[in-house]
Amino acid sequence: MTGMACRISELVLDAADPDRLAAFWCDVLDYVELERTDDGSIEIGPAAGFGSPLPTLVLNPNSAPRNGQLRLHIDVNATDRDQDAELERLLALGAVHADVGQTGSEDWHVLADPEGNEFCLLRTRLAPV
Structure with missing residues (x-):
């Protein structure tokens, strides 16, 4: 067999305040709110919606405290400016x-979102999708 078997379609994050985290990540990624469910989950993603080349983020309400560093984190790259401007x-x-x-010698920046979830801003500027 050759070719691609799977691709990432969604990333799911637990959030104490899904609204706040959705607003933050919508601004960071130029995403829009796609869906809200009765349990308080919010799905955000590109305007094209689920199934586009970019994964969506699902923010699930969860008030349990996080223990330690995340085992998975998101890396982002600027698409329309250099790394320093994107960091600002x-x-x-x-x-x-x-x-x-x-x-301190890395060419990326380690940041945290408003709930403390670590993510990295990488140096390479990517073309928009």
Whole structure:
């Protein structure tokens, strides 16, 4: 067999405040709200919706405290500006610098979203999808 068997369609994050996290990630990724469910979950994604080349994010309400560093994190790349300008934009949106043991010589920035979920801003500028 050759070819692709799967691709990532959704990433699911637990959130103490799904509305706040949805607003943050919509601003970061230029996503829109796609769906709200009765249990309080919010799905956000590209305007094209679920199944487009970009994965959606599902933010599930969960008030349990997080223990330790996430085992999976999101990496983002700027599409319309350099890394320094994108870093300024992300910080203005509510991201904060996070220390996960980096040395300071990395060419990426480790940040955390408003609920403390770590993510990295990489250096390479990518073309928009």
